[in-house]
Amino acid sequence: MKQPEQVASPFLKIMNPDKRLRSEIQKALALLFAQAVDNFQLQPTNQEFEGSHTLVCFPLTKLSRKNPEETARLIGEHLVQQSGIVARYNVVKGFLNLVLNDAVWLEMLRDMYAKGELEELPSLGKEIMVEYSSPNTNKPLHLGHLRNNFLGWSVSEILRANGYNVHRVQIINDRGIHICKSMAAWTLYGDNETPRSSGMKGDHLVGKYYVEFDKAYKAQVSALIEKGLPKEEAEKQAPIMQLASEMLRKWEQKDPETIELWKTMNGWVYEGFEETYKKMGVGFDKLYYESETYLLGKEEVEKGVAQGVFFRKEDGSVWVDLTPDGLDQKVLLRSDGTSVYMTQDIGTAILRFRDFPNIAGQIYTVGNEQEYHFKVLFLILRKLGYTWAEQCYHLSYGMVDLPTGKMKSREGTVVDADDLMLEMIAEAEKQTRELGKLEDMSGAEATKLFAMIGLGALKFFLLKVDPKKRMLFDPNESIQLQGFTGPFIQYTHARIKAILRKAESQGISAASKDLGMNMTLEPSEREVLSVLSVFENRIREAAREYSPAVIANYAYELAKEYNQFYQNVPIFSETDPDKLKFRIVLSHAVADVIRRAMHLLGIDVPERM
């Protein structure tokens, strides 16, 4: 699957002047050059020149048989005379900069809110599945998961905004040697410690024993090596590893005691995760567990062997040969018959398409270190005859690096998700207090605000970067609440809300119905309207690229543009009632679009801050 389908009708009924202008230009070109042209380049005008739209005239010189400047002037003149929407133009080299009539912008604003609210899109009537998070159950979530979760959540919202019915899912890797390691260490050293008895979050407690396992294991291995065993042998014979392996075998044989322990410890982890997800503000419509899908995976592999798609080696292991496709051979079942990572992913994919037969695609939000894995997975599914494999897409994102380099659990450089969120919220509180913003705020409102700001900063920081790219997480910078940040945008929203409250108290309505159409706009007002007009385009672009960064950049651009207007143009001291009214309506629209854009990122905006 390459790109999600585009919606015919827009998410928001914004009368983008682009459309009108395009058709006027088309008409002009047809008349001037006696030829239909529909692939001309219309782009936003550079800040330094007057105008909102620029027609690139170089490619048109072939038709006009004139130089670029001459061509631009010809078209510009025609548009001013004939179109009724172009007020004036200027020509720089081969670029035709167009200034639209203010009425065009005013109509756009009026029509946006013709029904009181921005109109949401009608459903596409299509379903799509987005997988994200998908943790192992042996340790708590970390910074990498945060990027993953925020990304998955936001992409889901963006697809929803484009008309899809979205199913959010994850696959929980609840089974395997990793959880058995924690179980082994807990059995040996746990002394019946529980989340309740220790006061620790369940996922952190289980993670603690995973670390304990590693410590004990290393000690045992080096002791054995000192006794003269070769390294490989020592690693196999370490008693704690033997215990973990035995537990895995017993688990597969459904040994009641082992299953019981497994359930208990996974239960602790789920409780911990639940709390973390809640704080993060993400959720899922359906959960898949590896323990429930790997058997189906095994069946499918056996089927593949029967069909001759896979082959079995003498030692009993099952393989797929992908060398004709330019890849390697890949193991699908171990010689002892147990499944590997790929096996369960095959099962999971098939199960999902059985559960949701109508989905138009499945999106896997997984780090880019697994690109090869997914290439192989989709290829295998195709070989098994599942045509929907074409609709599977790996939403691959870059790793989050620390200033010190890569996160490594063994070196203790992992940034814990819970800790980080708490730090961000604490920082938000500290800075809010320093600014003295809490005077007439209730305790409950303040608490809510700190979380909103702290998480807003964190989410925005992780989402503003193109997902495909690796990014650096600098704790000092991420904690910034000024500049290109979530709180900057939240602040702009709160600021506008204060204006709207004042307007309301003065009896000025933000409804757009009786907006005056005859006034001259300030340059900064035109700029704001121009940014508003592209919201819908950006929502589409974000879906096409699976990139919340598009929305993050847009929200910032809008907030910045509004702040310039805010600084330059007084509102309540305006004596012309039409202009005063217009500025209130404009402010309302900006606040509304900011709120919606931030919502697509999973970020809330406050009424006051």
Added chain:
RNA sequence: GGUCCGAUAGCUCAACUGGAUAGAGCAUCAGCCUUCUAAGCUGACGGUUCGGGGUUCGAGUCCCUGUCGGAUCACCA
């Protein structure tokens, strides 16, 4: 070694998919609060877009080549 991804201001990132003098934030310096919220606004400083070729009216963007990073190529997940 094969495959894939990346390299843009001191740092972190943009650049509407081939368009104008490559833009923001942070950092540094200088201004703006008796006014609708200064978490803001306005300036200044900062660039051989990794090097070298090519394609064309026009290249950070496309092609070739070199350098340097990273990922991946497990009977780990």
